[in-house]
Every structure is written in structure tokens, then in C-alpha cells.
Amino acid sequence: MPELTGVQKQYILHWGEMGTRWGINRTVAQIHALLYLSPKALPAEEIAETLSVARSNVSTSIRELETWGIVRAVHVLGDRREHYESMKDVWEMFRLVIEQRKRREIDPTREILRQCLTDLDPKEVGANYTRERLEAMAGFFEAVTELYDQMKGLPTGMVRKILKMGAKVKKKH
């Protein structure tokens, strides 16, 4: 992946842009896009050059991608540099990312909601209303978690099957 073609550039730039919207930093997203498109693993230096960012930036970004488990270092014979490659299975990549965001964002929220419901003093003003609202919110997060648990084990093709079944159930009503 020496010089980028127009299409590659477009994809990488767009991916970087999308990343920022999802709370993922632009460089991290761009590096991932680059590695995803690259048929072979790339050394840090080449990534830095290709994207015109500092090597230190590449270093920390790669670290983050590794933490997520969607990029890993591989070794090339006769080269002592680390080469980085992206996971290519798109479904698995998103599964990993979602799993971890769930852990960091959904789970703590469920926890807080439970805590709030425990702490809620029935004597204070409006406690009933507050409880009602918190319980509605908590119920939603429980359902989302359930949904996640159901989906996480499913192989790729399975999702579509279930979707079709869902469509049928919907029609009946």
C-alpha cells in the first residue's frame, strides 16, 4: 500500500470522519481504514507517511486498535519492525467494538440505574414519579442487554434468518 488510489483515499477520509461522530478519534479510524484496505501488514512508519501523521500518533492509535482486538502486530521475516494488520471479518470487528462499548457504557448505566432505584427514598417529594421514570429507563437497558446477549453468539448468516422471521410475525398482527 504505497501511494493511495483515489478510492482508497475517499474511503479512509470518510471513515475518519465517521469515527469522530462515534466518539472515535480521527487518526485511529483512518489507520484502521488503511489497514483494512491493505492486503499486507504495514509497519508504523509507512502508516505515518501514507496518512501524513506523526509516528508517535500512529503508535498510540495502533495501541488503541490493538486494545479493541481489531488490529494486531505480525512479524515479517527479515524485518525487525512490527507490521500491523487489521481483522478482515467485518461482522466480527463490529461485534468486538460493540461488546466493548457495551461494557463501558451500557453496563455502567444499568448499574447506576439500579443504584438510583435502590437509593430512592420513598419519603422525598416526587419519589413515585422519579421511580416510574427510572424504571422505564432501566427496563429499556435491560432489554437492550438481552438483545445483545441473544445476538452475540450468532454467526453472520443467522441474523438475516431471524430478521425474516420477525417480518412474518409482524405481518400476522
Next chain:
Amino acid sequence: MPELTGVQKQYILHWGEMGTRWGINRTVAQIHALLYLSPKALPAEEIAETLSVARSNVSTSIRELETWGIVRAVHVLGDRREHYESMKDVWEMFRLVIEQRKRREIDPTREILRQCLTDLDPKEVGANYTRERLEAMAGFFEAVTELYDQMKGLPTGMVRKILKMGAKVKKKH
């Protein structure tokens, strides 16, 4: 909603924190949390005081929440200020947010991917590999869109039913 109770404070602060992680600004999220817990609509001033933020900040944040359709202004007899209230149906709220984020983030990405596949010149080096990767990614986004379309019309309880069916299908294999 004059003074906040401990539980309310906890919820609002956490919600603000979560917001930032999802690319939603803290004040917007906090205001939403406040209105969600409030049994009655609140005027801008009271929101500003309760959360200790500038009224201008409240103004723009409310505007954003209104754009999403999860907060609206209501009028109170004998008071010419606008009072704001949050939608209380959690599922509907998230449906609205997701719908709009999909429009702004998923749809353009699908578009770009299609564009990239069209623009891809078979003659340039590695075109086959690039196409393979882009198609895998495009396929994923198509599936997500399909999933979204299937789900969007479903009433709340229906989701669980489908999940149960999914669980069964899974067991068979």
C-alpha cells in the same frame, strides 16, 4: 423540579457523562435527563439555574433536543414563557435518535461505499483486493440497514418475541 435530590443529581450527571461518550454534548444530555425526570415542563431559566449553566447554553441545547423530536415546548396558562418537556416513552425516544443518527451516519456511509465501488478502476493495482474489502463492508451496512428497517415498525413488546425465536433457531444448530 426545584432542588434536585441526590438520586436525580446522580442520574443527570451520569447521563451527561454517557452523552459525551456517544458524541452528544454534556449539557444537552443533562438537560434531557432533567426534563425526563421532571413531572412538569420547565422554563429555560429554571433549567439554567438547576444545572448551573448559562441560559444561552440552555437555549441552543433545547433547540437541538427539539430537532431530534424528543423535547417540545408547551405553554402554561398565565405564563408567557415557554416550558419544555421531554418525551417519556423511552423506546420511542431511542427510536427517534437512532433513526436520525442512521440518516446522518449509516446512509452516507452506504452511499460512499457504493460510490467507491463504482469509481474503482479495475486496472489499478490491487483493485481486486480493494473491491473485495469494500464489498464486505458494504454488505455489512446493507444488513444493518435491513435490520433497522425490520425493527423500526415493531411495537415495544414485539422485540422480545423475536429474540425468543432467535434463541430457538440458535439451539437447533
Next chain:
DNA sequence: CTGTATATTCTGTTTGTACTGAACGAAACG
């Protein structure tokens, strides 16, 4: 029409994050 209350827009400031370049450290090479 004038004054007052409310809402919005604008401008400058603050704050937090991303990033660079340099310093440092560690591993391989000769």
C-alpha cells in the same frame, strides 16, 4: 408607545482532546 420579560444570536474565552516533535528506552546489528 414605552418599558419589561423572555428568547436567540454573537463574540470572546475556556476547556479538553488530538497531535507533533523531541527525548527516552529497548532491542537487534555489526
Next chain:
DNA sequence: CGTTTCGTTCAGTACAAACAGAATATACAG
């Protein structure tokens, strides 16, 4: 054992988003 090559960490800088407060606009009351 010194030198070179990589990789990481650190300190300062740059940038973008969020925010406060002032200025402006709008609507209502008397």
C-alpha cells in the same frame, strides 16, 4: 560494546467544541 533502528512516553502546542456573558431581537403589558 558501540551504533543503529524502532517503538514508546512525555511536554508543549494547536485546534475544535462548549460555554458564558453581552448584545440583540421579539413579544407582550400597561
